[in-house]
Amino acid sequence: MSNEDRVVLALGGAGTVGSGIVKALLDRGFKVAVISRDNSKLEKLKGFVSPSTKSNLTTLVGNVGSEEGVEEVKQALLKSVGKITDVVSSLGFSWWQGGPPHTQPLKELHWVIETLLFSTFVSWKAFFPLVRDDPNCTYTFITGGAGEKVLMPGTGFLTIGAASALAFCQVLREEYPEVPCKLNQVKINTGVAAPDRMAPGYLNHLDLGEAVAALVERRNASHTVFAVSCPADLKTVILEGNL
DSSP: OOOGHHHGEEEETTHHHHHHHHHHHTTTEEEEOOOOOOOHHHHHHHSHHHHGGGGGGGEEETTTSSHHHHHHHHHHHHHHHHHHOOOEEEOOOOOOOOGGGGOOOOOOHHHHHHIIIIHHHHHHHHHHGGGGOOOEEEEEEEEEEEGOOSSSOHHHHHHHHHHHHHHHHHHHHHHHHHOOEEEEEEEEOOOEOOOOOTTTEEEEHHHHHHHHHHHHOOOOOOOOOEEEEEEHHHHHHHHHHOO
């Protein structure tokens, strides 16, 4: 199956991390579908990708964070593109620093978990059946390393949310050990930004996108966690085909 025959659903594809992945996939010849609740983000994405690839980008307004919303947009998606061969999930947010736990209301913790875990679970439950039984298909989670340590004072809820996403990915690898679909995780242990917002040690979202697109394209690994801690790790996956 050539790249031109593959349709990638990029969950979170309108965000900073996701947009770099979407652009790289399109540049490699994939068809890509992106769902967002915010149409303005989808319009911005259309202006961001290479003009020559825009015809291969399908965008839909919808909510993949609720069971009702994800089923509705799933049907609209399949009606529009016909099939999904690959899924890349980079849902959630990259930063939270609301303060120490004793200063936070329960609804704030609920929002963090809903954003980082519940949406990942609900969308996986809806879209995984489309790819799970085909060894030529892939499902790739993009997660953060914040779940393994408190990055700085006041970011504790980010650690809780990110840790829940890491745990969910571990559960999937161990509960579905022999699923034919290539099930992988890219765990980013540093910041990610667009070129104009880079900081020391950060990953350029375009370079990250190239690495993830290469991983999806090759389909030569499964049930693997690829840890990315610095830009050099991305060169390893792009040039050598592994992390």
